């Protein structure tokens with residue numbers, strides 16, 4: 001662990017796809033424990049930041065986890081170092097059953113995690129034999145979260161808009177699940193639903209046009225209408241999508 | 242009636258050879274999005290490796306045949322793994338480069354085999370039983386047809402078992418759907434790439450030796466013909482689907498045999514192309530396209 005107690009350091013992350021620069025040097029830190037929000041308007045590069053941390057897109061810059069540099073490693077090694085990922089569009093394996101999706105994410109130490117995920121999402125046990133592609137959006141989100149939780153060596157979970165497109169009831173369940181997850185791993189959470197972000201996150205990092213424009217306490221941002229409007233846009237202010 | 246039975250079994254036997262080549266092509270495409278034009282070269286090299294391994298051995302014809310079979314499987318697998326590691330791996334994300342190197346490898350292999358062993362077909366010696374026929378519903382069926390069908394059936398069962406029941410099979414099925422999500426779960430997908438090449442190469446190698454058993458000869462260019470038929474089978478069956486390949490291989494083999502016999506030589510092959518065009522127009526994903534099944 002580094003001196004100031006941060007678990008994840010992102011330094012000068014740059015992503016260029018084709019001709020367009022998507023991230024122009026993103027730097028921030030994620031404190032160990034709890035939930036850090038990664039906010040910003042649509043298209044500012046939140047998803048790309050998460051994918052850049054994992055190495056799913058070609059990038060430059062430096063990413064370290066508990067002092068260990070990850071940047072040169074292949075994706076699967078980065079994940080094996082303890083970085084879990086719940087992608088924006090869930091990316092469940094639609095042709096595989098729920099049980100197979102989970103089995104794929106299983107590690108040697110996953111046994112006791114099954115109890116947790118079935119407690120949070122009993123549907124996953126009931127629908128073990130169902131093809132994940134035929135699940136509802138909310139149920140697919142459960143699979144995606146469960147996959148990340150099954151790996152007990154995950155130290156930080158990168159979770160991208162887990163409440164997107166979900167009913168209010170399901171948003172609540174996902175938020176509860178995130179709160180439980182935050183007790184066993186640090187979470188970097190992309191969340192458009194400001195109410196949810198405000199409720200869950202302690203710190204926030206705000207991106208705008210491919211770089212960090214705000215980093216600090218969630219209340220300082222969200223409770224200041226002028227700041228919130230400036231960084232998150234009118235559409236994001238309030239609770240909506 | 243007996244002609245129909247003969248054509249049926251012979252067509253299925255031919256389909257079995259197509260399937261053995263197509264299975265690997267299909268998995269390789271499904272998982273890695275690589276069009277492996279070198280797959281016919283695996284077939285050819287295995288056929289010759291099997292031939293020379295068998296003839297080098299002073300043993301009974303059955304033992305020779307069996308040693309040739311193992312040598313062919315081994316040669317196909319080793320050649321495929323080397324191809325993946327040396328030629329394909331450095332070119333991931335460069336599909337045009339991959340097509341070029343695999344086409345180049347196919348041409349170079351053809352030229353080398355021709356240069357070394359000549360372009361004339363060579364007779365293979367088979368155990369007596371394989372030169373004989375068995376009467377089935379009045380038709381005298383060459384026993385080799387049964388051998389080819391049996392082994393291809395075993396390979397199909399083995400592949401399905403691998404895909405459905407093993408961890409690596411699960412990884413392959415998931416990888417066919419979404420490779421980068423598999424690595425985002427901490428799984429080294431590239432190891433599965435090598436494995437899939439090994440499996441595909443061994444199946445093509447088996448086909449190389451069984452092709453020699455089926456036709457009674459080996460020659461340098463049959464691998465190319467097989468490759469073309471196998472590509473058609475893969476597209477009709479659905480890229481990435483093993484069951485689809487098996488089904489399509491049977492259809493293509495039967496269509497060729499029946500039409501070439503009852504219409505005129507060449508009509509069967511033409512009909513296959515029509516079928517291919519029809520599938521591409523009506524079901525672009527193939528008969529059983531989608532996840533690896």
Ligand SMILES: Nc1ncnc2c1ncn2[C@@H]1O[C@H](COP(=O)(O)OP(=O)(O)OP(=O)(O)O)[C@@H](O)[C@H]1O
Nearest residue numbers: 017020022040041042043044045046047048049088
């Ligand atoms: N593969 C790609 N090719 C080209 N442009 C891309 C690619 N991926 C992302 N972009 C562009 O990069 C920018 C940032 O995208 P990203 O998905 O990271 O934004 P985001 O903040 O997650 O947006 P949202 O809130 O809508 O999910 C967008 O303008 C997007 O169009």
Ligand SMILES: [Mg+2]
Nearest residue numbers: 046047048088
């Ligand atoms: Mg996004």
